[in-house]
Amino acid sequence: MNLSTLQTLLFVPANRPDRFAKAQHSGADAVIIDLEDAVSITEKDSARATLAAWLDTQPPASVLIRINGTDSPWFNNDTRLCRSPAVAAVVLPKADDPLALAELANATDKPLLPFIESARAFANLTEIATTRGVARLLFGKLDLAVDLGMDYPPPAGQDPHEMAFLFARSQLVLASRAAGLAAPIDAIYPPIDDPQGIKSYTQRGLQLGFGGILLIHPKQVAPAHEAYRPSSAQILWAKQILAAAETSLGAAVAVDGAMADAPVMARARRIMESSTPSSS
Known part of the structure; x- marks a missing residue:
């Protein structure tokens, strides 16, 4: 898997193994199996065990895994799981500490895709982007909005005011380029049944210099790919x-x-x- 050329990255919950194959056949460039937000506290260990058994059946470097954060009680076990040959890279949420990233890269011997989604992460952005093992940066706008106390997201049907994130997005693009990384991956588009909406959203990210987008449903794959094709x-x-x-x-x-x-x-x-x- 060439991490530098991925454009569409589709999340699938780690506690839904029945969806793994569907995600893999969705047309997305890569699948991120999510042990963090998509899995409840009571299911963390069972989801990891199920995922471990499934990984044993997969080709080398074929999937991405989003683990739980470094300050969580599941981090160490998630880290050990990511040593599986089937794991192409590790997605780390709430990444804000370059030293912790370096330690994770050493522990897993895998490339890292850190989520930049807090004020502290942006304060450390240059160091994070140049940390050994970091392959690309991912934008997490929902967590950033919470961290900054932003009035976002709005109720359904109201203008999401994406301009509020322009400064953050531009910083990710500039830091990636300065560090010699591939263009960053843009944040999710929450509406699922809105093909024109996600196409327009993806195109705006492309105009800013993003090279990919995070997806939450197979329905989003085709319009996102269409957005990356020149008109x-x-x-x-x-x-x-x-x-x-x-x-x-x-x-x-x-x-x-x-x-x-x-x-x-x-x-x-x-x-x-x-x-x-x-x-x-």
């Missing part, structure tokens, strides 16, 4: 830019009344690369 208008624009670039030998040139210089040409090439079947 016909984008492809036409890119072809025009690259044709003009070939004529101008890479020098800045006007296309449809707008300047196209080296960064614009690079954007056009990226669109064409992402429109090929091999990158989908």
Whole structure:
């Protein structure tokens, strides 16, 4: 599993093994089996035991596991579970301590996908992004909203005001790039039966520089993938830019009344690369 190219990551509760295969066949790029929020306190140990038996039947590096936090009573046992060859990477919630991340990487010998979802995590963002073992950063907006005392989420049907998270999202994108990490993974979109909504939400994340999104239901997979495919208008624009670039030998040139210089040409090439079947 190439963690750097994952675009759609689908959560499935660890206490619902009947859903594991469905999640794996949903079309998502990766499945995150969740031992944390999706599992009640009374089911933590039984869910872990069930998951351990299932992992023994899976191919190497085929799934991701979200464990319980470092300050929880289940953390040590979850950590041991993640040594399974079937685990491709460990998803750590409420990650805010670079030292704890380094220790987890040593204990599991697996790449880490830390959730950035608190003020302290953002204060330590540079150190977290450059910690050995960290592969990509994940955005947890719901926990961040609680930590910051934000008026979010609103009641159903009201404007979610995603602009409130613009600063946080931009910090994740910038820190990832500065640390040489792949583009971060955006937070979940809670509505399940809203294909156009999640498509638009995913596209906005893409505009900000996010390279993937966390999903909570198989219904969200197809519209999310569609959001990452360039539109016909984008492809036409890119072809025009690259044709003009070939004529101008890479020098800045006007296309449809707008300047196209080296960064614009690079954007056009990226669109064409992402429109090929091999990158989908």
